[in-house]
Amino acid sequence: MNEQDIIHYLETHPNFFTQHPSLLKKLTFHHSQKGTISLIEAQLTQQRQQITALTSQLEKFHQLAIQEADIFFASIPLQKKLFQAQDFLSIEKKLDQWAKSYELEGAKILLFTDSWKKTENIPSHNWVDRKAFEIIRLERLGLRQFYLGELSGKEKSLMFLPEELPIGSVACCLLGTKDTHKPTAILLFRSRETQRFHNGQDVSFLKHLVDIVDIHLEKHLSQ
Structure with missing residues (x-):
């Protein structure tokens, strides 16, 4: 026994x-x-x-x-789904389903390997090395929390699986930056349309969404 x-x-x-x-x-x-x-x-x-x-x-x-009461109440359906999540993969699945309901190709979360303890129930493709991502951060984000636009083939291969391609444009959101300048994860939305996400778009809803996802990640990953 x-x-x-x-x-x-x-x-x-x-x-x-x-x-x-x-x-x-x-x-x-x-x-x-x-x-x-x-x-x-x-x-x-x-x-x-x-x-x-x-x-x-x-x-x-x-x-x-x-x-931001108006944005908060607009996101309530998604919040309800995330409250039902039992673990990290459930959070990602509900975000993916929600994104697809808005005619996007999907959503995913990448965790920085130096921010969270690796566990067997989180697949290897959900982890990203900070040093490897640093080139993308410097090129696309700089000091910003969000990047909306296209990616190069090399950048896509770092963050997406072959079956998630083709990708026209993405919304790349850094998580965990509220209490530190060092992000702990990346929230990604992808679209086949090159103009679906582009520079100059309003990111008010994304800012709110990031705060919500941060809370749920902390709840399930910090235990």
């Missing part, structure tokens, strides 16, 4: 500790700050942390609603 067998057994027998209350009292965990604590205390601590995190997220959304 290995750890997975134990996990599977407990998941399929949720009443196990109810039937063995004495064992529940004996189980303890080592807490980095509190030392040895009981299983029940560990569960309460975890629940408090989840409540604190949720309160923080709600406050962030409240601030977004105050700042």
Whole structure:
């Protein structure tokens, strides 16, 4: 019997500790700050942390609603979908579906390898090396957070899979720049039309969208 067998057994027998209350009292965990604590205390601590995190997220959304109410309420359908997301891939899938509903080819998120801990459930094509992207940042973005327009073949090959081509134009948005100048991820929208995204377009909605996606990425990837 290995750890997975134990996990599977407990998941399929949720009443196990109810039937063995004495064992529940004996189980303890080592807490980095509190030392040895009981299983029940560990569960309460975890629940408090989840409540604190949720309160923080709600406050962030409240601030977004105050700042630009019209844009905030226009994005509510997408926000509902993202709240239903269970993990990173679910976030990306819902963004992709939402983008396609606006006649775009799709959306994707690239994570910088030095900003997040790599996990097996996030495919390799969702990771990007910061040094490799630096050439694109200098050429296309400079000090800006957004780039709307065309890309060279080499730039496309770094950020997109062969099956995602052909691409006429993109909206490239840097994530995680609110608290630091060092972005943590890239949000990409792609279109086959070369003029769908172009320099000079208003990015007010993209700014709001980036704030929303940032909150959900932090929720699922920082755990």
